[in-house]
Amino acid sequence: MAKSTKSTKASGFDADKYLEELEEESRKEKEAAKKKEARIMEYSIPWNMTDREPPLPEMKLNAWRFRWEPENLEEFIPKYGEDCKRIIAEINAEKKRRLDTIPDVRRPGLLGDRE
Numbered sequence: 001m002a003k004s005t006k007s008t009k010a011s012g013f014d015a016d017k018y019l020e021e022l023e024e025e026s027r028k029e030k031e032a033a034k035k036k037e038a039r040i041m042e043y044s045i046p047w048n049m050t051d052r053e054p055p056l057p058e059m060k061l062n063a064w065r066f067r068w069e070p071e072n073l074e075e076f077i078p079k080y081g082e083d084c085k086r087i088i089a090e091i092n093a094e095k096k097r098r099l100d101t102i103p104d105v106r107r108p109g110l111l112g113d114r115e
Contacts, residue, residue, distance in 0.1 A: 036073075043076065043084050044069045046091060055087055056080045 044067040045055050051068075054061065058076050059068040070076035076084075 039073060040069055043073065043081065045084065045087055056083055 044062075044065075045059070047061060047063070047066045047068055054068050056068075058071050058080065060071050061067075062069045070080075070084075
């Protein structure tokens with residue numbers, strides 16, 4: 001078959017416009033993925049390796065990210081969203097409490113004088 005002698009402009013195809021559309025679509029997909037990941041993080045509970053069962057029903061373990069995640073975010077939030085936020089707040093408060101009780105050895109005087 002003979003190659004067409006028409007230019008791409010004459011045939012109505014604009015390669016630059018097509019590439020711009022692809023880039024815009026890719027940007028939108030990346031933005032949507034970021035929003036979804038942020039939403040998942042909001043309702044994810046850190047994984048304690050001793051836990052054998054999920055802290056709430058309808059959660060699955062994402063061992064790669066060391067966290068329990070909702071299986072279906074849209075169904076999970078109305079049912080368990082409040083409980084999930086409470087558990088996350090308790091975990092964060094416990095972490096803060098533990099960090100607050102560790103003496104800072106870089107600052108003199110916190111551990112007492114050692115003479």
